[in-house]
Amino acid sequence: GESVGLHLPTLSVQEGDNSIINCAYSNSASDYFIWYKQESGKGPQFIIDIRSNMDKRQGQRVTVLLNKTVKHLSLQIAATQPGDSAVYFCAESVFNAGKLIFGQGTELSVKP
Amino acid sequence: GAGVSQTPSNKVTEKGKYVELRCDPISGHTALYWYRQSLGQGPEFLIYFQGTGAADDSGLPNDRFFAVRPEGSVSTLKIQRTERGDSAVYLCASSLGGVGSKNIQYFGAGTRLSVL
Numbered sequence: 208g209e210s211v212g213l214h215l216p217t218l219s220v221q222e223g224d225n226s227i228i229n230c231a232y233s234n235s236a237s238d239y240f241i242w243y244k245q246e247s248g249k250g251p252q253f254i255i256d257i258r259s260n261m262d263k264r265q266g267q268r269v270t271v272l273l274n275k276t277v278k279h280l281s282l283q284i285a286a287t288q289p290g291d292s293a294v295y296f297c298a299e300s301v302f303n304a305g306k307l308i309f310g311q312g313t314e315l316s317v318k319p
Numbered sequence: 320g321a322g323v324s325q326t327p328s329n330k331v332t333e334k335g336k337y338v339e340l341r342c343d344p345i346s347g348h349t350a351l352y353w354y355r356q357s358l359g360q361g362p363e364f365l366i367y368f369q370g371t372g373a374a375d376d377s378g379l380p381n382d383r384f385f386a387v388r389p390e391g392s393v394s395t396l397k398i399q400r401t402e403r404g405d406s407a408v409y410l411c412a413s414s415l416g417g418v419g420s421k422n423i424q425y426f427g428a429g430t431r432l433s434v435l
Contacts, residue, residue: 215359239422241423241424243426248428249428250323250410250412250426250427250428250429251362251410251426252426253423253424253425256423296361296362298361300422302422304375305350305352305367305369305374305375305422306352306364306367306375306377306378307352307354307362307364307422307424308364309361309362309363310361311360311361312359312360312361
């Protein structure tokens, strides 16, 4: 599992580059996954979700990839902008269980 | 329409005191969730309501924590005999449905609780 601590993994990218944020999930029974973006002082904001019967889903500038074999989730952000700077969390759930289990989070820093 | 609203945005209290945190979900959302977020970590689940009833309270850390949703809309998280370790941001989320439906949870900005 992921280590827990005060220091988040950090990804630093140049404006205009593509970003890839990775997440390992823990529960083989999880069948629904969500990516959230959290800016300082705000609550998590929904970005994109995917169910386990899919391995890829695209949104506006974002793509989520799911690899159930290795329990890995990734978020790709195309043409990263300074406004994308935030902490990104993946979350997993069993579809009919309600609660979300969040990963540790990755801090994305975009340099202009 | 309005998003999830949480009040107060900040709460400072003394060790041993009682606090109440309020959450107004998005209108029409039947499911409501409470999470707690410590610095540098992801939100941790506390309790989930479907309508007026607590469908899952497995995340409540101990019996000092209690939550209600008497009319199936507004919810109050209650913490008795607060301890310094309770200091965190308490987040509320709501979704259209709970069990068996797509579970996109929309979050409020949170209440930052500081126990001195």
